[in-house]
Amino acid sequence: MKIGILGSGSMGSGIAQVAATAGHEVILFDKNKEALTRASEKLQKILNRLVEKGRIDDATAKAIFGRIYLVDNMSAYAECGLVIEAIIENVDVKKSVFQQMESIVNDDCILASNTSSLSIASIAAACEKSERVIGIHFFNPAPLMKLVEIIPAVQTANDVLEKSQKLIDSWGKLTVVTKDTPGFIVNRVARPFYAEALRILEEGVADVPTIDWAMTEIAGFRMGPFTLMDYIGNDVNYTVTETVFTAFYFDPRYKPAFTQKRLSEAGYLGRKSGRGFYDYSENAKNPEATKDQRLGKNIVKRIIAMLINEAADAVFWQIASKKDIDLAMTKGVNYPKGLLRWADEIGIKKCVKRMDKLYKIYGEDRYRCSPLLRKMAKQGTNFFEKEKEMI
Ligand SMILES: NC(=O)c1ccc[n+]([C@@H]2O[C@H](COP(=O)([O-])OP(=O)(O)OC[C@H]3O[C@@H](n4cnc5c(N)ncnc54)[C@H](O)[C@@H]3O)[C@@H](O)[C@H]2O)c1
Numbered sequence: 125m126k127i128g129i130l131g132s133g134s135m136g137s138g139i140a141q142v143a144a145t146a147g148h149e150v151i152l153f154d155k156n157k158e159a160l161t162r163a164s165e166k167l168q169k170i171l172n173r174l175v176e177k178g179r180i181d182d183a184t185a186k187a188i189f190g191r192i193y194l195v196d197n198m199s200a201y202a203e204c205g206l207v208i209e210a211i212i213e214n215v216d217v218k219k220s221v222f223q224q225m226e227s228i229v230n231d232d233c234i235l236a237s238n239t240s241s242l243s244i245a246s247i248a249a250a251c252e253k254s255e256r257v258i259g260i261h262f263f264n265p266a267p268l269m270k271l272v273e274i275i276p277a278v279q280t281a282n283d284v285l286e287k288s289q290k291l292i293d294s295w296g297k298l299t300v301v302t303k304d305t306p307g308f309i310v311n312r313v314a315r316p317f318y319a320e321a322l323r324i325l326e327e328g329v330a331d332v333p334t335i336d337w338a339m340t341e342i343a344g345f346r347m348g349p350f351t352l353m354d355y356i357g358n359d360v361n362y363t364v365t366e367t368v369f370t371a372f373y374f375d376p377r378y379k380p381a382f383t384q385k386r387l388s389e390a391g392y393l394g395r396k397s398g399r400g401f402y403d404y405s406e407n408a409k410n411p412e413a414t415k416d417q418r419l420g421k422n423i424v425k426r427i428i429a430m431l432i433n434e435a436a437d438a439v440f441w442q443i444a445s446k447k448d449i450d451l452a453m454t455k456g457v458n459y460p461k462g463l464l465r466w467a468d469e470i471g472i473k474k475c476v477k478r479m480d481k482l483y484k485i486y487g488e489d490r491y492r493c494s495p496l497l498r499k500m501a502k503q504g505t506n507f508f509e510k511e512k513e514m515i
Contacts, residue, residue: 125291126151128200128207128229130221132163135238136210138266141167144191145267146295151193151200160194167192170267201228206291208260210238218242219250226251234284236260240311241367244277244304254279258288261308262297263456271456272297273308298455300448306371309444309452311364313463315378316430318361321349322381330414330423332401337413338420343428344460350401354394358387358401376490377434428466429478433494435463436475439507440496446507464507467497476501 127143129136132154140150140163154160171185180188193200201207207225209218218237225235235257237247248257259275272292276285289299302308307315321335330338336348353361362384369378387393387400394400402410435449444452450462467475479493500506 125205126203128198128204128225129153130198130207130209130225131211132159132194133210134264135262135266136208137163137166138264139208139210139238139262140192141170141188141267142262142295142297144188147191149191149193151195151204153195153198153201157196160196164192164194198225198228201225201233202230204229204233206234206236206288208236208238213239213241215242215246218247222247222250222257226253232256234258234288236288238262240364241306241371244275245279248277248279255281256284258284259304259308260288260292263310269456270296270298271310271452272299273310273452274299274301275304275308276301277304298451300444300452300456302444302448302452303442305441305443307364307368309438309449310457311368312443313431313435313438313449313453314457315365315368316427316434317345318349318353318365318384319378319381320427320430322383324423324426325350326381326383330419331411333411333413334416334419335423337415338423339427342417342420343424346458346460349427353384354400354402354404357393357396358384359393362388376488377492379490425478426482428463428470429475429482430491432463432467432470432475433479433497436467436497436507437494439464440494468506468508472497472506473501 125148127148128151129140130153132152136152136154140152144150152160152163154163168189171189174180175182175185207229209221211217211221218239222235229235233256235251237244237259238261239247239259240261244257244259248254251257257277258280259277261273261275263269263271274285274289274292289301292299300309306312324330324335325332332350336350339345339348347355362380365378365380369375369380372378391397392399395404398404438444438449439446446464450464453459454462476493476497479491479497482491483493
């Protein structure tokens with residue numbers, strides 16, 4: 125099956141590489157010719173590097189590159205079984221290109237969007253056969269990140285969901301199915317990792333290196349929240365938070381932090397600008413973590429309680445299955461443990477107690493306990509009853 129990719133930026137070129145590596149011929153189009161040239165040069169470089177590292181041989185690299193066809197219009201999408209759109213994050217532009225694509229592709233071609241934040245239903249509504257539209261959300265960089273969220277809209281046909289998931293699984297990815305709601309699984313459930321760390325900082329409970337130290341050394345995360353925000357870029361991370369906050373009708377749980385907004389406004393974007401929460405310039409001296417065990421444990425308790433509450437609420441609102449929520453966070457974004465499994469380990473009653481304590485201190489809706497956790501604590505149940513259900 126031929127795969128069409130619309131947009132050859134960071135995501136489009138990465139997805140093209142993934143599909144071509146899986147053996148598909150790929151039709152890659154971008155309205156900007158320079159972007160296409162850049163994508164082609166980048167792909168060539170990446171494949172050369174893979175050959176140098178011995179991951180693939182020269183013939184394989186050439187074959188992968190040879191399967192990617194750069195085109196200057198969309199007409200070749202007529203031969204594709206699936207087209208994945210990865211252009212700018214603007215719903216009106218996306219709707220318009222979906223209409224254009226629909227006038228070109230054949231009747232059973234699946235049209236997918238890689239959007240991170242827009243509703244798939246709104247994009248599908250622009251199409252005559254809206255049942256063929258689905259969200260296929262890769263993470264950046266697409267060739268390296270194993271997780272792909274599959275998002276059927278209310279209009280999406282069941283066989284479109286089944287075919288899409290089967291295909292992306294066959295590309296060696298790990299797919300999880302999620303409801304068409306803001307942030308899908310990962311960009312929703314992960315919000316407290318940043319937001320609660322920022323709150324702790326803003327309240328003066330602990331400084332940046334101490335919070336990062338607690339979350340890596342005590343909780344076992346690969347990167348602390350501030351190191352990660354600097355890595356993602358404070359502008360990008362802030363925008364995701366603000367988008368989720370707005371999309372959830374200003375639910376205080378997702379409220380963005382002024383600290384990050386100011387850093388972003390000041391151009392302290394993180395690694396890419398040389399300064400963020402940390403200074404990345406040569407010979408820079410960053411402050412050391414306090415390494416106070418008691419403080420560290422309290423930081424971990426608070427952030428993990430909020431993360432577990434968010435994951436439990438995603439189950440409560442039927443955003444995805446328990447298994448997929450834990451898989452998305454462990455295999456997709458490398459959390460040390462699935463949050464629901466973590467809740468079972470801590471004990472559901474204890475999780476409720478921690479949330480109620482935070483609520484009592486602050487009196488803010490932000491700290492409301494998920495009704496699901498409360499119900500489970502009353503019933504004495506766990507998320508995963510049997511060992512084999514666990515991730
Ligand atoms: N960058 C990420 O981390 C990331 C992760 C997951 C999903 N996404 C989503 O993927 C999509 C693409 O993001 P990106 O980071 O690759 O963007 P990008 O800016 O790197 O690339 C977008 C490309 O689309 C092209 N384009 C814009 N309008 C077009 C049109 N009408 N027709 C054809 N080409 C057009 C641009 O020329 C550009 O080359 C967005 O919806 C974004 O939300 C991004």
